[in-house]
Amino acid sequence: MIRTQNNTTEQCIMEAAEALFLDKGYARTSTIEIARVVGCNQALVHYYFRSKENLFKQVFENKIKSFCFSLLEISEEDLPFKEKLEKRIGNHFDMLKVNSKLPILLFNEVHTNQDLARKIYADVGHLPLSIIARMQSELDVEYESGRICKTDAASLLFSIFSLNVMTFIGSPLLRLFAENSKEPLDVILEQRRAENIRLIMNSLNP
Amino acid sequence: MIRTQNNTTEQCIMEAAEALFLDKGYARTSTIEIARVVGCNQALVHYYFRSKENLFKQVFENKIKSFCFSLLEISEEDLPFKEKLEKRIGNHFDMLKVNSKLPILLFNEVHTNQDLARKIYADVGHLPLSIIARMQSELDVEYESGRICKTDAASLLFSIFSLNVMTFIGSPLLRLFAENSKEPLDVILEQRRAENIRLIMNSLNP
DNA sequence: ATACTATTTAATAGACCTATTAATACGCAA
DNA sequence: TTGCGTATTAATAGGTCTATTAAATAGTAT
Numbered sequence: 119m120i121r122t123q124n125n126t127t128e129q130c131i132m133e134a135a136e137a138l139f140l141d142k143g144y145a146r147t148s149t150i151e152i153a154r155v156v157g158c159n160q161a162l163v164h165y166y167f168r169s170k171e172n173l174f175k176q177v178f179e180n181k182i183k184s185f186c187f188s189l190l191e192i193s194e195e196d197l198p199f200k201e202k203l204e205k206r207i208g209n210h211f212d213m214l215k216v217n218s219k220l221p222i223l224l225f226n227e228v229h230t231n232q233d234l235a236r237k238i239y240a241d242v243g244h245l246p247l248s249i250i251a252r253m254q255s256e257l258d259v260e261y262e263s264g265r266i267c268k269t270d271a272a273s274l275l276f277s278i279f280s281l282n283v284m285t286f287i288g289s290p291l292l293r294l295f296a297e298n299s300k301e302p303l304d305v306i307l308e309q310r311r312a313e314n315i316r317l318i319m320n321s322l323n324p
Numbered sequence: 325m326i327r328t329q330n331n332t333t334e335q336c337i338m339e340a341a342e343a344l345f346l347d348k349g350y351a352r353t354s355t356i357e358i359a360r361v362v363g364c365n366q367a368l369v370h371y372y373f374r375s376k377e378n379l380f381k382q383v384f385e386n387k388i389k390s391f392c393f394s395l396l397e398i399s400e401e402d403l404p405f406k407e408k409l410e411k412r413i414g415n416h417f418d419m420l421k422v423n424s425k426l427p428i429l430l431f432n433e434v435h436t437n438q439d440l441a442r443k444i445y446a447d448v449g450h451l452p453l454s455i456i457a458r459m460q461s462e463l464d465v466e467y468e469s470g471r472i473c474k475t476d477a478a479s480l481l482f483s484i485f486s487l488n489v490m491t492f493i494g495s496p497l498l499r500l501f502a503e504n505s506k507e508p509l510d511v512i513l514e515q516r517r518a519e520n521i522r523l524i525m526n527s528l529n530p
Numbered sequence: 531a532t533a534c535t536a537t538t539t540a541a542t543a544g545a546c547c548t549a550t551t552a553a554t555a556c557g558c559a560a
Numbered sequence: 561t562t563g564c565g566t567a568t569t570a571a572t573a574g575g576t577c578t579a580t581t582a583a584a585t586a587g588t589a590t
Contacts, residue, residue, distance in 0.1 A: 165567075
């Protein structure tokens with residue numbers, strides 16, 4: 119058996135699986151192909167992970183949570199609200215840039231695979247409530263002191279989420295839309311990052 | 325053979341295929357299942373459409389174009405720019421609501437299926453340029469007369485597209501985010517529609 | 531009715547895939 | 561070295577899927 123890293127076989131399988139799932143989606147990825155990439159026998163994939171579905175879950179379990187709620191995590195820094203929010207939006211964007219193929223994979227699975235959707239829901243369905251509430255109280259304070267307009271936290275967060283995530287889900291279209299500028303994708307992404315922040319901050323004006 | 329409509333068999337197959345592809349994605353949908361839904365022999369699917377891929381293309385060919393560029397179509401009404409834009413954003417949203425499962429299907433196929441991506445690109449890749457240019461000139465006129473801030477058409481259009489499309493791709497999350505309100509999804513969608521328009525219009529302020 | 535065409539069916543070849551099983555190789559402690 | 565647990569392999573059962581073929585049926589024009 120040939121391994122590329124000095125990782126354990128189990129780790130190698132997870133890494134190969136992650137790359138393939140992200141590239142081709144769940145349905146189009148086979149355990150045979152995962153094994154071929156790792157350079158091991160296909161039975162090993164089942165030896166370590168029992169089933170393809172289980173492998174998928176193990177690979178993405180943690181990523182799912184951080185993907186869904188990285189935006190909601192309260193940064194501990196003690197900055198004025200607006201600056202803190204700008205930072206959060208940017209951080210969220212950067213996190214997505216590093217995992218740019220994750221959103222389309224997860225949303226596709228959730229949409230086409232009822233079972234997985236329920237599983238994820240059970241896992242993380244309870245999280246947003248408390249975090250949104252905390253955000254709401256921050257927003258209320260700002261509103262009271264006249265620095266922003268009255269704002270619903272859930273709605274705001276979903277808007278940020280939409281703008282940032284769609285930059286990566288829509289990257290094929292983004293290329294088309296930005297064809298005028300002939301810029302490399304990286305530059306376009308930087309522009310989107312700035313524009314997303316601007317859009318959101320603008321929307322808070324009293 | 326049992327048909328539900330008095331449509332031709334060919335139409336029935338296309339309708340069943342559309343519904344199944346939208347529900348379960350391309351990879352998880354089999355020609356066998358399509359035939360089962362229609363109530364005909366599986367060979368008929370190939371008799372009329374030769375291959376599953378071909379069937380997919382025939383079903384979604386037109387929808388792909390209207391999906392990608394419905395936003396760009398210039399409405400002929402002769403309204404002030406801002407009112408026209410508000411209308412366009414709303415129309416785009418409404419079109420998506422009627423085809424709410426289309427975005428995730430198309431983006432997933434484009435991301436996981438290189439061939440299809442190239443095919444679509446060849447089909448529609450040339451469209452945006454001229455239309456964005458027209459939009460840009462409208463924006464420039466508004467800018468010159470001081471009614472909006474300097475605005476890049478492609479960027480604006482992509483933002484609108486992001487907010488509207490993500491409402492439907494992200495509907496599972498939207499439910500979570502909006503769990504506080506306990507509103508039915510339809511009400512939440514109306515809120516998003518209004519909020520998307522507000523966000524964009526706000527971003528144009530000089 | 532006859533002949534010809536279009537539609538539909540049954541049957542199946544040929545791939546490929548998941549998961550399991552039984553056998554083999556390996557590493558290491560006693 | 562022997563023995564034992566872990567890792568790995570080959571082989572394959574059993575399933576599903578796409579696409580094709582040849583035969584049967586329905587429809588229509590003459």
